[in-house]
Amino acid sequence: MATNFILRSPYLPSNRSTYRLDAPSPLAWFQSIWPRLREDAGISSKELLNVENLYYFAGFAENVRDKGLAAPANMDDLQTLLSHNWYGIVECRDGYVLIETDDDEVQLAFWWVSDEVLEAEQERFACYSADRLPPETGSGGFDPGFGIALAGNVGGVGSVFGVFATVWDGGNLLDLPGPIEVRGLRLPEFAGWLRAVPPGKITIPGLLPPGLKVDHLLELEWMALIARHNPELNVPALLRRLGEVSPTNVDKHCEEMAAGTLTEDELRKEPRWHRRDEPSISLQDNAHSVELRLSDGFCTHVWFLFDDLWASAHPVLARSLLRFGLPISQEVWAERHP
Numbered sequence: 036m037a038t039n040f041i042l043r044s045p046y047l048p049s050n051r052s053t054y055r056l057d058a059p060s061p062l063a064w065f066q067s068i069w070p071r072l073r074e075d076a077g078i079s080s081k082e083l084l085n086v087e088n089l090y091y092f093a094g095f096a097e098n099v100r101d102k103g104l105a106a107p108a109n110m111d112d113l114q115t116l117l118s119h120n121w122y123g124i125v126e127c128r129d130g131y132v133l134i135e136t137d138d139d140e141v142q143l144a145f146w147w148v149s150d151e152v153l154e155a156e157q158e159r160f161a162c163y164s165a166d167r168l169p170p171e172t173g174s175g176g177f178d179p180g181f182g183i184a185l186a187g188n189v190g191g192v193g194s195v196f197g198v199f200a201t202v203w204d205g206g207n208l209l210d211l212p213g214p215i216e217v218r219g220l221r222l223p224e225f226a227g228w229l230r231a232v233p234p235g236k237i238t239i240p241g242l243l244p245p246g247l248k249v250d251h252l253l254e255l256e257w258m259a260l261i262a263r264h265n266p267e268l269n270v271p272a273l274l275r276r277l278g279e280v281s282p283t284n285v286d287k288h289c290e291e292m293a294a295g296t297l298t299e300d301e302l303r304k305e306p307r308w309h310r311r312d313e314p315s316i317s318l319q320d321n322a323h324s325v326e327l328r329l330s331d332g333f334c335t336h337v338w339f340l341f342d343d344l345w346a347s348a349h350p351v352l353a354r355s356l357l358r359f360g361l362p363i364s365q366e367v368w369a370e371r372h373p
Contacts, residue, residue: 036150038064040084041163043144043363045202045334048317051359053164054085061132061147062113069106072099089145090138095121135208135363141334142208144363161355168339170321173347179216180354184242186255189219189228196346196353198339198360199254203286207334212242212252214360221342222323226270229255229262234295254338256292257285264299270340271320278316278329279303282336321345 038056058064071078078096080089098104098120107113114127123136130149137143146160153160158180175193183196195217200207220228237255261277262268268276284305291297315330324341339356346353 039148039153041146041160042086045141045207048328048335049166050200050335050337051163060130060149062110065113066106072096090136090143091122141202144208157351158354159358161352162359165352167319168324168326169349171348172323172344175343175347177343177346177350179357183214183216184239186215186237186239187217191219193221194218194343195220195222195225196341198356200337201254201282202334202336208363211360211362214357215239221344222270222340226262226268226273229259230266232259235293253289260292260299271318271325274318274327275316281331
């Protein structure tokens with residue numbers, strides 16, 4: 036048995052990774068490295084977790100060393116030690132440790148989970164070890180397992196699901212809007228639906244928890260704008276063209292996009308890339324699923340679009356992707372949408 040270190044970070048090209056650790060539980064792993072934390076000033080997250088400069092790992096190791104902290108004897112000890120000495124919100128339970136933090140630029144989350152927890156919570160964690168979406172499709176009839184905000188209903192057969200991990204102004208985990216569903220069509224028809232919806236009319240009641248903005252989803256407005264100006268593009272080609280514009284510039288024009296007063300040419304006037312002249316776009320697409328990875332030179336924005344034919348062949352992975360789009364501290368919010 037082993038422990039799995041799972042990282043959620045927009046600095047990663049896919050925003051996600053899993054790394055196996057030689058320890059039967061998170062507690063056992065921390066106990067095994069504790070002597071080195073206390074004695075080795077050069078210890079690094081790369082060496083222990085295969086992550087360059089995991090945020091605040093060095094600060095935690097310094098606290099352990101300078102304060103002479105004793106190793107945790109149980110999970111309660113580990114909760115206390117991490118909460119007091121690692122910057123962020125900490126949750127510890129048997130076989131499970133979560134740290135939610137930020138580096139003043141973006142929000143980050145990472146877990147240590149035992150094999151038992153990983154197996155029991157595949158509908159949460161399966162996507163973290165899937166670098167590519169498999170191509171197979173099924174017969175449809177996919178059940179997401181919780182309520183998804185409805186962005187439209189065309190009245191035909193099937194559903195398209197959208198998951199958007201975009202870094203808007205540094206926020207990317209705690210304030211994610213959640214996944215969306217468009218019923219009555221499948222992914223090959225999705226671009227046509229976007230073209231047909233008038234600007235500002237993609238309203239999504241219940242998209243966010245109470246108290247947050249719940250009307251328009253900027254990612255959908257962005258796709259729709261590009262689709263209206265490029266009637267020949269299918270979904271993959273639409274996403275490639277969309278990725279030629281920086282999300283920073285899109286965010287700047289969000290109100291004009293929703294109002295329908297912005298053209299694609301006007302959107303493309305100000306690239307506003309971080310430390311680069313051109314975007315870096317990676318697209319992994321099959322007939323009924325697509326993953327967009329858009330790097331702006333600072334971090335990577337990741338989107339998933341898939342329909343019920345793809346999801347019915349990979350139901351656990353599909354549910355994991357949908358949960359990837361939920362606010363990380365509010366995954367229980369899904370239970371409030373039966």
